Amino acid sequence: xxxxxxxxxxxxxxxxxxxxxxxxxxxxxxxxxxxxxxxxxxxxxxxxxxxxxxxxxxxxxxxxxxxxxxxxxxxxxxxxxxxxxxxxxxxxxxxxxxxxxxxxxxxxxxxxxxxxxxxxxxxxxxxxxxxxxxxxxxxxxxxxxxxxxxxxxxxxxxxxxxxxxxxxx
Ligand SMILES: NC(=O)c1ccc[n+]([C@@H]2O[C@H](COP(=O)([O-])OP(=O)(O)OC[C@H]3O[C@@H](n4cnc5c(N)ncnc54)[C@H](OP(=O)(O)O)[C@@H]3O)[C@@H](O)[C@H]2O)c1
Numbered sequence: 001x002x003x004x005x006x007x008x009x010x011x012x013x014x015x016x017x018x019x020x021x022x023x024x025x026x027x028x029x030x031x032x033x034x035x036x037x038x039x040x041x042x043x044x045x046x047x048x049x050x051x052x053x054x055x056x057x058x059x060x061x062x063x064x065x066x067x068x069x070x071x072x073x074x075x076x077x078x079x080x081x082x083x084x085x086x087x088x089x090x091x092x093x094x095x096x097x098x099x100x101x102x103x104x105x106x107x108x109x110x111x112x113x114x115x116x117x118x119x120x121x122x123x124x125x126x127x128x129x130x131x132x133x134x135x136x137x138x139x140x141x142x143x144x145x146x147x148x149x150x151x152x153x154x155x156x157x158x159x160x161x162x163x164x165x166x167x168x169x
Contacts, residue, residue: 001090003045003101005110006035007137008161009081009123015107019053022131023159031163035123036102037063043098045069045089045110046110065096069109086112089097107135114138122166126150127159144169 008028009015016022019108036044040063048070051059060066060079067089075082083089086109093101103113113119123144124137145166153162 001095001101002120003090003103003113003116004121004123005103005113005119006032006109006123007105007110008032010127010129010131010133011136012130012133013137013139014131015040015067015105015110015134015137015164016053016135017081017131017133019049020033022133023127024157025127025159026127026162027154027156028161031125033061038099040064041097043067043089043093043096043101043109044104045083045086045093045101045109046104047106048072048075048077050104050106050109053106056102065093067097068101088117090118107137111138114140117147120168124164124166125161127161129160140166149163 007015019099036042044061045067048068051068066080067083068080069083069089071084101108142161146169147164148167150164151163
């Protein structure tokens with residue numbers, strides 16, 4: 001089963017600080033929700049820390065099947081499905097017949113997933129500047145992923161960003 005990664009990254013590939021997003025970009029959250037929700041038959045897969053970083057009222061992310069990765073067999077993710085590996089989550093996704101599967105973070109999970117042969121699309125919101133991050137997106141190898149789209153930049157709350165889409169060559 002093929003899947004996409006979706007992330008917002010700064011100019012040094014930073015994605016988070018102290019288990020939170022470093023910026024507030026409402027349009028990016030709208031984009032994230034629109035893409036990952038689709039027609040209500042999509043799956044999102046995330047690491048335990050990203051799950052725990054979601055505000056409780058958005059956990060699980062609504063109208064999406066939420067898989068939470070942990071090696072802790074006792075872990076409970078209320079409203080989510082606990083999986084022991086990316087492979088486990090992808091295998092169990094099949095029975096839900098999803099339209100799309102998105103890997104939504106964090107750093108640890110992106111690092112593994114981007115190397116998987118089934119990862120075919122990256123939806124990247126490029127945030128200008130450095131934002132003091134302590135969690136990072138892996139380097140995008142442009143010999144593997146080609147930038148197929150880039151929007152014009154916009155600025156909100158003093159933060160300039162643009163949307164990009166990469167497709168596996
Ligand atoms: N900017 C963005 O788009 C974006 C998106 C998402 C997250 N973030 C940020 O990313 C940061 C969190 O990233 P992170 O790397 O610290 O944590 P993470 O990737 O969200 O979660 C890491 C945990 O997931 C579990 N895990 C990871 N790979 C696994 C595997 N293959 N099999 C089973 N379990 C696995 C492990 O849990 P156990 O230790 O319990 O085994 C691991 O400790 C936060 O700052 C968050 O805000 C940013």
